Amino acid sequence: ALLDDDCPLAVLSEEGGAHSATFLPMILRLLADAGAGFSDIGLYACATGPGSCTGIRIGVATVQGMAYASGRPAVGVTSLESLAWPLxxxxxxxxxxxxxxxxxxxxxxxxxxxxxxxxxxxxxxxxxxxxxxxxxxxxxxxxxxxxxxxxxxxxxxxxxxxxIGPPAHRERSAVWIGQAALVRYRTDPDGFAPQTLLPFYLGRSQAERMRGIDASAWQPPSLDR
Structure with a gap:
């Protein structure tokens, strides 16, 4: 989703296919639909998990790279926070x-x-x-x-x-992630350098479970040169 302040300008939903193959093309299409470019983006946000370990890593790494390349801040919002946001x-x-x-x-x-x-x-x-x-x-x-x-x-x-009240929404929304991230950013504008954006895991991946390896303490290499 692309937002102007907290108002959606363009929203796309996944249409199937591997996340690694569809994510970047969706970003380009989203910008084209809104008539915007990367230079127009002032703040990046993404879901950090929990969820699919591979999908989380792809999303975080992609957003982190775009934010770092453009010198923009990047805010992470957990999947659970984004679900609770509209309530x-x-x-x-x-x-x-x-x-x-x-x-x-x-x-x-x-x-x-x-x-x-x-x-x-x-x-x-x-x-x-x-x-x-x-x-x-x-x-x-x-x-x-x-x-x-x-x-x-x-x-x-x-x-x-x-x-127990009736169930609320069942699906997640990129719009809620963006809105929650903007509120968080405004409370601490200096606290969201791209290298601080990290996945949020509550369990081990299938590969880690099968191999008996816990990678929860893994830290990405520094992006500073």
């Missing part, structure tokens, strides 16, 4: 973005009035429900993300259907 103005409700991590597990975080109350985690569906049930106040819960439907059903069994 940040809802007061008194626990907003819980959930991404299906397979095998009855989810990536999840919990927000209240736009602020996090539970840290992002990879956990079982039952563990998430238990965490929600033990939060004080017995507040209503709204799930969003691709696991929102079945997580809502699971939570209703433990917490009661009257506490």
């Amino acid at each position: 940040s103005d809802r007061t008194g409700e626990l907003v819980c973005p959930v991404i299906d991590a397979r095998n009855d597990r989810v990536y999840a975080q919990v927000f209240l009035d736009g602020a996090p109350v539970l840290a992002p985690a990879a956990l079982s569906a039952d563990a998430l429900v238990e965490s929600l049930a033990t939060l004080p106040g017995e507040r209503p819960v709204v799930f969003c993300g691709d696991a929102a439907d079945w997580m809502g059903e699971r939570a209703a069994l433990r917490m009661g259907a009257d506490r």
Whole structure:
């Protein structure tokens, strides 16, 4: 998505195919649709995860490279933050973005009035429900993300259907990433050099699991010369 302040100028959705082959052409098409060029971009933003490890790395590396080459800042927004963003103005409700991590597990975080109350985690569906049930106040819960439907059903069994609101949106949006990034950037304009943009993982990749290697402590080489 390309935004002017927080207003979308152009938005494209993935149309299938390998992320490595489609991502850059989509960026070029997006700029062409908006009649803009790279010199018009003042701030870069991207989702940093959790999600597909390969897709995250491709997205972060591409955005980091474009920002570094143009001398622009780059802001990372987690997938969970971006899902919760359009619900940040809802007061008194626990907003819980959930991404299906397979095998009855989810990536999840919990927000209240736009602020996090539970840290992002990879956990079982039952563990998430238990965490929600033990939060004080017995507040209503709204799930969003691709696991929102079945997580809502699971939570209703433990917490009661009257506490679980209808699922909100299920898909993520690049527009929300851009809007959240802009707000974050304005709070600290000097804190988002391109080299600070890093993937955010909550679990190991399939290759790491198969080889028994944990690459969570990996750091990219410095871009400074």
